[in-house]
Amino acid sequence: MVDKLLGKRTAVETNGHLPEAGLITDARAIAATRGTAWQAVQLARDPKRPHAQDVIAGAFDRFQELHGDRLFRDDPAVIGGIAEIDGLYVVVVGQQKGSSTEENIARNFGMPHPEGYRKAIRLYRLAEKFHLPLITLIDTPGAFPGPEAEERGQAEAIARSIEAMTRLATPVVVVVLGEGGSGGALALGVGDVVLALENAVYSVISPEGAAAILFRSNAEAQRAASALRLAGPDLLELGIVDALIPEPPGGAQTDHTATAKAVRAALTSELERLSRVPTADLLSARYERFRAIGVVVEPSAGQAPPKKEPWWRRGIGKVRL
Amino acid sequence: MRLRMPFARGRKEFPSHLWTQCPGCGEMLFNKQLVRNLNVCTSCEHHFRFGGRERIELLVDRGSFEEHDSEMTSADPLVFADSKPYPTRIEAARAKSGEQDAVITGFALIGEVPTAIASMDFDFIGGSMGSVVGEKITRVAERALAERRPLVIVSASGGARMQEGTIALMQMAKIVAALGRLADAGLPFVSVLTDPTTGGVLASYASLGDLIVAEPGALIGFSGARVTDQTIGEKLPTGFQRSEFVLEHGFIDQIVPRAQLRDRLAFFLTAFRPVAHDMRWSL
Numbered sequence: 214m215v216d217k218l219l220g221k222r223t224a225v226e227t228n229g230h231l232p233e234a235g236l237i238t239d240a241r242a243i244a245a246t247r248g249t250a251w252q253a254v255q256l257a258r259d260p261k262r263p264h265a266q267d268v269i270a271g272a273f274d275r276f277q278e279l280h281g282d283r284l285f286r287d288d289p290a291v292i293g294g295i296a297e298i299d300g301l302y303v304v305v306v307g308q309q310k311g312s313s314t315e316e317n318i319a320r321n322f323g324m325p326h327p328e329g330y331r332k333a334i335r336l337y338r339l340a341e342k343f344h345l346p347l348i349t350l351i352d353t354p355g356a357f358p359g360p361e362a363e364e365r366g367q368a369e370a371i372a373r374s375i376e377a378m379t380r381l382a383t384p385v386v387v388v389v390l391g392e393g394g395s396g397g398a399l400a401l402g403v404g405d406v407v408l409a410l411e412n413a414v415y416s417v418i419s420p421e422g423a424a425a426i427l428f429r430s431n432a433e434a435q436r437a438a439s440a441l442r443l444a445g446p447d448l449l450e451l452g453i454v455d456a457l458i459p460e461p462p463g464g465a466q467t468d469h470t471a472t473a474k475a476v477r478a479a480l481t482s483e484l485e486r487l488s489r490v491p492t493a494d495l496l497s498a499r500y501e502r503f504r505a506i507g508v509v510v511e512p513s514a515g516q517a518p519p520k521k522e523p524w525w526r527r528g529i530g531k532v533r534l
Numbered sequence: 535m536r537l538r539m540p541f542a543r544g545r546k547e548f549p550s551h552l553w554t555q556c557p558g559c560g561e562m563l564f565n566k567q568l569v570r571n572l573n574v575c576t577s578c579e580h581h582f583r584f585g586g587r588e589r590i591e592l593l594v595d596r597g598s599f600e601e602h603d604s605e606m607t608s609a610d611p612l613v614f615a616d617s618k619p620y621p622t623r624i625e626a627a628r629a630k631s632g633e634q635d636a637v638i639t640g641f642a643l644i645g646e647v648p649t650a651i652a653s654m655d656f657d658f659i660g661g662s663m664g665s666v667v668g669e670k671i672t673r674v675a676e677r678a679l680a681e682r683r684p685l686v687i688v689s690a691s692g693g694a695r696m697q698e699g700t701i702a703l704m705q706m707a708k709i710v711a712a713l714g715r716l717a718d719a720g721l722p723f724v725s726v727l728t729d730p731t732t733g734g735v736l737a738s739y740a741s742l743g744d745l746i747v748a749e750p751g752a753l754i755g756f757s758g759a760r761v762t763d764q765t766i767g768e769k770l771p772t773g774f775q776r777s778e779f780v781l782e783h784g785f786i787d788q789i790v791p792r793a794q795l796r797d798r799l800a801f802f803l804t805a806f807r808p809v810a811h812d813m814r815w816s817l
Contacts, residue, residue, distance in 0.1 A: 372736075375710045375737075396706065396737040416703075423696055425760075443700065504708055
């Protein structure tokens, strides 16, 4: 893992992920069992899927929830607090969806307001101050797009949250539990290690939104979902996530306990590794991890740029009569 | 030679290649005059959109701009399956805007202060942020750090580029991380918001300036009106998400008319210039 953190990507066998953590680090390993992108989207959105609270209850030994952003109000779409895992204290922040309609209305369908992100930032700072590792759990269709969110600076809150995470001087592990919806998800998504459950999705825009823009029709969402390459194995191939946490057969919604156990195993092994890395190395590796994402084409360095034609060749402009 | 008469009989409208109707006041504006007035309506000061390269010309000291990474272009990392292939869209955008991608970066002098500048071009796929925008801005920020220059980013963007999927999303984190290093080194970053600055661009670097200034009447907001409409079934009130609204709610420092932008930036950058007092005269 340290090798991997420091940017030396090595073969799957030697990249440090302990086999007992059971993580999937090669998309080919699950190529036979993977469904379509649209199936992944539906699994990720399944209301019966374990949400942040279920995972926290199952994966940690103790948890005390903390409330409020100290500025405006407590956002129920973001939960956070201090937890204990294997004798280690950590700060956990997650986006919370509901599993019933009433609960979803109370949780705003897991769509945070600016105060939710500001609560998250407050908890990040708490983790940094007392050098507790930070664990974030992503599960949101996106940041809330309503007028009150705009008034209170949704974009600014997300930007500050991303900024805080890029420089937080403590180990950060990100787990995408279900839906990773655009900037609203990335606000919790900058870490030393980014993991995702096998059927989680992570996307720049919802498949419906993409279909509406690209094909002028919501019905093409399935096509857009596969084009966006938002499913777990795709994210692994693109280097967006470092490893997938296997789900029980049939998906996480079938067995909450087993899912939480898998998350626990992954977290303990990652935290154990990260806790041995000096903070300065951690921060520079985190920088390099995100620095390396992006594909561009550049003309080869040795090649001189094409010379501009001299003005007498370009002509002064055609004389019109 | 036949003169073209804009008001000739039989013509129902003004010829659009010569005249533009101002959406602010309805006035018909002669195009040449509009360009001379920096794309600002002469009667109501409505700010029309302004190109990325013209913006640099407007802001920097004459002849001081030195462009970086001008040849960098987009790849198609997702092999994006669309009604029109992504490389074709890029090609079309290149023809339309005359740029290689949605941002122009480089070094320049602004009011004689050596500065790093990035200017986005809305004509290139809605100024959307993909790998090239991410890489060019990150590089110019890193170079600014290495040479201890302040950074100015002029944003004009609809957000992340859908055709590059999650990779485009991660550019937000990449740029913000680079800006963090700039901030740690005590170097100023001034963010200029122009029409429009929305989505992932506003939700990352554009909102993180030590100073944030906006042009009058620019659309500035996180989510587009269509998304809001679809998600919560509510229409946004008029005047919502405009510069004046954002200023009122405390998220930007100033609204600066286009004609004053250059002098205002020069003032700020000079004020922040990292110079020790006893060295002030030797420079």
